[in-house]
Amino acid sequence: MHQLFSQVLGQRDLSRAGDLFSLEDGEIEDCLSQALDHIKAISCSPDYLTNDNDQAVVEICIMRITTAIRETGSIERHSTALVGLWESCLEHKLTPQGENTEDTPHAKIASDITSCILQNYSCPSVMVLAVPVAVRFLLRGNRELSRNMSSYLSLAAIAKADLLAEHTEAITLSVLGVFYPFISDSMQCLSSPLLCLL
Structure with missing residues:
Protein backbone atom coordinates (compact mmCIF):
# COMPACT_ATOMS: atom_id res chain seq x y z
CA MET A 1 0.00 0.00 0.00
CA HIS A 2 1.19 3.55 -0.69
CA GLN A 3 3.18 4.94 2.23
CA LEU A 4 0.75 7.80 2.86
CA PHE A 5 -2.27 5.50 2.84
CA SER A 6 -0.40 3.22 5.26
CA GLN A 7 0.20 6.11 7.62
CA VAL A 8 -3.30 7.55 7.43
CA LEU A 9 -5.09 4.21 7.81
CA GLY A 10 -2.57 2.42 9.99
CA GLN A 11 -2.24 5.25 12.50
CA ARG A 12 -5.72 6.75 11.91
CA ASP A 13 -3.80 9.97 11.19
CA LEU A 14 -6.48 12.54 10.42
CA SER A 15 -3.89 15.31 10.16
CA ARG A 16 -2.40 13.70 7.04
CA ALA A 17 -5.61 12.42 5.46
CA GLY A 18 -6.11 15.53 3.36
CA ASP A 19 -2.66 15.04 1.83
CA LEU A 20 -4.03 12.02 -0.04
CA PHE A 21 -5.60 14.47 -2.50
CA SER A 22 -2.16 15.79 -3.42
CA LEU A 23 -1.24 12.40 -4.89
CA GLU A 24 -1.80 11.57 -8.55
CA ASP A 25 -4.61 9.11 -9.20
CA GLY A 26 -2.28 6.79 -11.09
CA GLU A 27 0.19 6.87 -8.21
CA ILE A 28 -2.28 5.20 -5.81
CA GLU A 29 -4.41 3.12 -8.19
CA ASP A 30 -2.47 -0.10 -7.50
CA CYS A 31 -3.21 -0.01 -3.78
CA LEU A 32 -6.88 0.97 -3.76
CA SER A 33 -8.23 -2.54 -3.09
CA GLN A 34 -5.80 -2.98 -0.21
CA ALA A 35 -6.84 0.38 1.23
CA LEU A 36 -10.51 -0.59 0.95
CA ASP A 37 -9.86 -3.81 2.85
CA HIS A 38 -8.11 -1.80 5.57
CA ILE A 39 -11.07 0.60 5.76
CA LYS A 40 -13.40 -2.38 6.12
CA ALA A 41 -11.38 -3.62 9.11
CA ILE A 42 -11.55 -0.18 10.74
CA SER A 43 -15.28 0.29 10.14
CA CYS A 44 -16.06 -3.16 11.53
CA SER A 45 -14.12 -2.58 14.76
CA PRO A 46 -16.21 -2.47 17.96
CA ASP A 47 -15.43 1.17 18.78
CA TYR A 48 -15.99 2.61 15.30
CA LEU A 49 -19.47 3.94 16.13
CA THR A 50 -18.11 6.13 18.92
CA ASN A 51 -14.77 7.12 17.39
CA ASP A 52 -15.17 10.42 15.55
CA ASN A 53 -11.52 10.44 14.45
CA ASP A 54 -11.75 7.03 12.77
CA GLN A 55 -15.02 7.99 11.09
CA ALA A 56 -13.46 11.15 9.67
CA VAL A 57 -10.39 9.23 8.43
CA VAL A 58 -12.61 6.64 6.74
CA GLU A 59 -14.81 9.29 5.14
CA ILE A 60 -11.83 11.15 3.64
CA CYS A 61 -10.14 7.95 2.45
CA ILE A 62 -13.31 6.69 0.77
CA MET A 63 -13.71 10.02 -1.00
CA ARG A 64 -10.13 9.82 -2.26
CA ILE A 65 -10.46 6.19 -3.34
CA THR A 66 -13.75 6.59 -5.19
CA THR A 67 -12.36 9.66 -6.96
CA ALA A 68 -9.29 7.70 -8.06
CA ILE A 69 -11.41 4.79 -9.25
CA ARG A 70 -13.55 7.09 -11.39
CA GLU A 71 -10.60 9.02 -12.79
CA THR A 72 -8.59 5.90 -13.67
CA GLY A 73 -11.58 3.88 -14.89
CA SER A 74 -10.51 1.00 -12.66
CA ILE A 75 -13.87 -0.02 -11.20
CA GLU A 76 -13.62 -3.58 -12.53
CA ARG A 77 -10.22 -4.08 -10.94
CA HIS A 78 -11.39 -2.86 -7.52
CA SER A 79 -15.05 -3.89 -7.57
Whole structure:
Protein backbone atom coordinates (compact mmCIF):
# COMPACT_ATOMS: atom_id res chain seq x y z
CA MET A 1 0.00 0.00 0.00
CA HIS A 2 1.19 3.55 -0.69
CA GLN A 3 3.18 4.94 2.23
CA LEU A 4 0.75 7.80 2.86
CA PHE A 5 -2.27 5.50 2.84
CA SER A 6 -0.40 3.22 5.26
CA GLN A 7 0.20 6.11 7.62
CA VAL A 8 -3.30 7.55 7.43
CA LEU A 9 -5.09 4.21 7.81
CA GLY A 10 -2.57 2.42 9.99
CA GLN A 11 -2.24 5.25 12.50
CA ARG A 12 -5.72 6.75 11.91
CA ASP A 13 -3.80 9.97 11.19
CA LEU A 14 -6.48 12.54 10.42
CA SER A 15 -3.89 15.31 10.16
CA ARG A 16 -2.40 13.70 7.04
CA ALA A 17 -5.61 12.42 5.46
CA GLY A 18 -6.11 15.53 3.36
CA ASP A 19 -2.66 15.04 1.83
CA LEU A 20 -4.03 12.02 -0.04
CA PHE A 21 -5.60 14.47 -2.50
CA SER A 22 -2.16 15.79 -3.42
CA LEU A 23 -1.24 12.40 -4.89
CA GLU A 24 -1.80 11.57 -8.55
CA ASP A 25 -4.61 9.11 -9.20
CA GLY A 26 -2.28 6.79 -11.09
CA GLU A 27 0.19 6.87 -8.21
CA ILE A 28 -2.28 5.20 -5.81
CA GLU A 29 -4.41 3.12 -8.19
CA ASP A 30 -2.47 -0.10 -7.50
CA CYS A 31 -3.21 -0.01 -3.78
CA LEU A 32 -6.88 0.97 -3.76
CA SER A 33 -8.23 -2.54 -3.09
CA GLN A 34 -5.80 -2.98 -0.21
CA ALA A 35 -6.84 0.38 1.23
CA LEU A 36 -10.51 -0.59 0.95
CA ASP A 37 -9.86 -3.81 2.85
CA HIS A 38 -8.11 -1.80 5.57
CA ILE A 39 -11.07 0.60 5.76
CA LYS A 40 -13.40 -2.38 6.12
CA ALA A 41 -11.38 -3.62 9.11
CA ILE A 42 -11.55 -0.18 10.74
CA SER A 43 -15.28 0.29 10.14
CA CYS A 44 -16.06 -3.16 11.53
CA SER A 45 -14.12 -2.58 14.76
CA PRO A 46 -16.21 -2.47 17.96
CA ASP A 47 -15.43 1.17 18.78
CA TYR A 48 -15.99 2.61 15.30
CA LEU A 49 -19.47 3.94 16.13
CA THR A 50 -18.11 6.13 18.92
CA ASN A 51 -14.77 7.12 17.39
CA ASP A 52 -15.17 10.42 15.55
CA ASN A 53 -11.52 10.44 14.45
CA ASP A 54 -11.75 7.03 12.77
CA GLN A 55 -15.02 7.99 11.09
CA ALA A 56 -13.46 11.15 9.67
CA VAL A 57 -10.39 9.23 8.43
CA VAL A 58 -12.61 6.64 6.74
CA GLU A 59 -14.81 9.29 5.14
CA ILE A 60 -11.83 11.15 3.64
CA CYS A 61 -10.14 7.95 2.45
CA ILE A 62 -13.31 6.69 0.77
CA MET A 63 -13.71 10.02 -1.00
CA ARG A 64 -10.13 9.82 -2.26
CA ILE A 65 -10.46 6.19 -3.34
CA THR A 66 -13.75 6.59 -5.19
CA THR A 67 -12.36 9.66 -6.96
CA ALA A 68 -9.29 7.70 -8.06
CA ILE A 69 -11.41 4.79 -9.25
CA ARG A 70 -13.55 7.09 -11.39
CA GLU A 71 -10.60 9.02 -12.79
CA THR A 72 -8.59 5.90 -13.67
CA GLY A 73 -11.58 3.88 -14.89
CA SER A 74 -10.51 1.00 -12.66
CA ILE A 75 -13.87 -0.02 -11.20
CA GLU A 76 -13.62 -3.58 -12.53
CA ARG A 77 -10.22 -4.08 -10.94
CA HIS A 78 -11.39 -2.86 -7.52
CA SER A 79 -15.05 -3.89 -7.57
CA THR A 80 -14.57 -6.92 -5.31
CA ALA A 81 -13.00 -4.86 -2.51
CA LEU A 82 -15.42 -1.96 -3.02
CA VAL A 83 -18.51 -4.17 -2.94
CA GLY A 84 -17.02 -6.04 0.03
CA LEU A 85 -16.83 -2.81 2.05
CA TRP A 86 -20.30 -1.81 0.85
CA GLU A 87 -21.77 -5.17 1.85
CA SER A 88 -20.13 -5.03 5.30
CA CYS A 89 -22.31 -2.00 6.05
CA LEU A 90 -25.34 -4.32 6.02
CA GLU A 91 -24.04 -5.91 9.21
CA HIS A 92 -24.54 -2.64 11.07
CA LYS A 93 -27.36 -0.24 11.91
CA LEU A 94 -28.36 1.87 8.91
CA THR A 95 -31.36 3.78 10.24
CA PRO A 96 -31.17 6.55 12.86
CA GLN A 97 -32.93 5.99 16.16
CA GLY A 98 -35.45 8.25 17.88
CA GLU A 99 -35.33 11.93 16.98
CA ASN A 100 -31.85 11.66 15.47
CA THR A 101 -32.16 12.25 11.73
CA GLU A 102 -28.44 12.06 10.98
CA ASP A 103 -27.23 9.03 9.04
CA THR A 104 -25.44 6.36 11.03
CA PRO A 105 -21.69 5.98 10.34
CA HIS A 106 -22.24 2.86 8.24
CA ALA A 107 -25.10 4.45 6.31
CA LYS A 108 -22.68 7.27 5.44
CA ILE A 109 -20.13 4.75 4.15
CA ALA A 110 -22.79 2.97 2.10
CA SER A 111 -24.04 6.25 0.67
CA ASP A 112 -20.52 7.38 -0.29
CA ILE A 113 -19.87 4.11 -2.13
CA THR A 114 -23.23 3.60 -3.81
CA SER A 115 -22.84 5.95 -6.76
CA CYS A 116 -19.26 4.84 -7.46
CA ILE A 117 -20.48 1.26 -7.84
CA LEU A 118 -23.92 1.60 -9.37
CA GLN A 119 -23.14 4.30 -11.90
CA ASN A 120 -21.40 1.43 -13.70
CA TYR A 121 -24.78 -0.22 -14.33
CA SER A 122 -23.77 -1.03 -17.91
CA CYS A 123 -20.74 -3.07 -16.77
CA PRO A 124 -21.90 -6.69 -16.28
CA SER A 125 -18.95 -7.87 -14.19
CA VAL A 126 -19.55 -5.09 -11.65
CA MET A 127 -23.33 -5.54 -11.61
CA VAL A 128 -23.06 -9.29 -10.98
CA LEU A 129 -21.37 -8.41 -7.68
CA ALA A 130 -23.39 -5.30 -6.90
CA VAL A 131 -27.03 -6.13 -7.63
CA PRO A 132 -27.52 -8.78 -4.91
CA VAL A 133 -26.06 -6.37 -2.35
CA ALA A 134 -28.07 -3.39 -3.61
CA VAL A 135 -31.29 -5.39 -3.27
CA ARG A 136 -30.46 -6.17 0.36
CA PHE A 137 -30.10 -2.45 1.06
CA LEU A 138 -33.63 -1.91 -0.26
CA LEU A 139 -35.01 -3.92 2.65
CA ARG A 140 -33.05 -2.24 5.43
CA GLY A 141 -35.35 0.71 6.03
CA ASN A 142 -33.08 3.64 5.16
CA ARG A 143 -35.27 5.67 2.82
CA GLU A 144 -32.50 7.75 1.26
CA LEU A 145 -30.36 4.70 0.51
CA SER A 146 -33.40 2.85 -0.84
CA ARG A 147 -34.28 5.77 -3.10
CA ASN A 148 -30.76 5.91 -4.53
CA MET A 149 -30.60 2.15 -4.99
CA SER A 150 -33.95 2.13 -6.77
CA SER A 151 -32.84 4.77 -9.25
CA TYR A 152 -29.67 2.92 -10.17
CA LEU A 153 -31.37 -0.48 -10.26
CA SER A 154 -33.87 0.92 -12.74
CA LEU A 155 -30.97 1.81 -15.02
CA ALA A 156 -29.41 -1.59 -14.45
CA ALA A 157 -32.68 -3.25 -15.42
CA ILE A 158 -32.63 -1.40 -18.73
CA ALA A 159 -29.01 -2.35 -19.38
CA LYS A 160 -29.21 -5.98 -18.27
CA ALA A 161 -32.62 -7.08 -17.02
CA ASP A 162 -31.65 -10.70 -16.35
CA LEU A 163 -29.41 -9.62 -13.45
CA LEU A 164 -32.47 -8.36 -11.58
CA ALA A 165 -34.88 -11.15 -12.53
CA GLU A 166 -34.01 -13.39 -9.59
CA HIS A 167 -34.48 -10.50 -7.16
CA THR A 168 -38.01 -9.57 -8.25
CA GLU A 169 -39.60 -10.63 -4.96
CA ALA A 170 -37.25 -8.56 -2.80
CA ILE A 171 -37.67 -5.52 -5.05
CA THR A 172 -41.46 -5.88 -4.94
CA LEU A 173 -41.44 -6.14 -1.14
CA SER A 174 -39.34 -2.99 -0.99
CA VAL A 175 -41.76 -1.08 -3.20
CA LEU A 176 -44.70 -2.25 -1.10
CA GLY A 177 -42.84 -1.21 2.04
CA VAL A 178 -42.33 2.32 0.72
CA PHE A 179 -45.97 2.72 -0.27
CA TYR A 180 -47.55 0.72 2.58
CA PRO A 181 -48.69 3.77 4.62
CA PHE A 182 -50.43 5.19 1.55
CA ILE A 183 -51.99 1.84 0.69
CA SER A 184 -53.08 1.31 4.29
CA ASP A 185 -54.73 4.75 4.48
CA SER A 186 -56.43 4.18 1.14
CA MET A 187 -57.81 0.85 2.27
CA GLN A 188 -59.17 2.44 5.45
CA CYS A 189 -60.92 5.10 3.42
CA LEU A 190 -62.44 2.48 1.17
CA SER A 191 -63.44 0.17 3.98
CA SER A 192 -65.07 2.78 6.25
CA PRO A 193 -68.22 3.21 4.10
CA LEU A 194 -68.50 -0.56 3.86
CA LEU A 195 -68.33 -0.88 7.64
CA CYS A 196 -71.12 1.66 7.97
CA LEU A 197 -73.32 -0.46 5.71
CA LEU A 198 -72.83 -3.62 7.79
